[in-house]
Amino acid sequence: MILKTLAILVLAAALEVGGDALVRVGLRGPVYWLAAGGLVLFAYGVLVNLSGLDFNRLMGIYIAVFFVVSQVISFIFFRQIPDDRILLGGGFIVTGGLLILLMS
Template identity: 40%
Template sequence: MKIFLFVFAATVFEAVGDAVVRIALNHPSLPARIGLFVVGGTLLTLYGTSLNLAPVEFAAVTGMYIATLFVVFQLTNYVIFRTAPTPAVVVGGTLIVTGGLIVSLWK
């Protein structure tokens, strides 16, 4: 569970950081744009730090990370940009999550 929390925190930082940078790229106000880039950059730094502090080799959690990242990116995209996943994304995402579970749990 401890490892999942590191991975989950990393994916949240990455997805939200990416969304903030995306918003910054198109923001009309230069001071706000700079502030958003700082916030986005900080979140992306926290993503890298969290993932690298996980008490396990990254290769061992790659499946869990990719599956969690897909779900968190879709949730972030919906919450921040109000964009629901298309049927193709849902079907493809189901395959991603299934593959992530296989990689993570297959002994």
């Protein structure tokens, strides 16, 4: 159950970050990227809410997953390397998500 939930949340985070990235590109380029971003963000919203978790637990765990996925995508697509403050704060976020996940 935990692995299935994490897989769904990783996919949802990839959709959310990807949708945001498409919107960012669309703001500076062709308008169809904005539409694509909107569709991807809609898909994220549907997927994340089909996970079956209580909303409060879902968001607590999801935010930790979202942080990790967003840093990976930010590095791959925008070549942005997280600094020590982002890594320290992210460590707290991930620790909180693990507590929610493992203590449920």
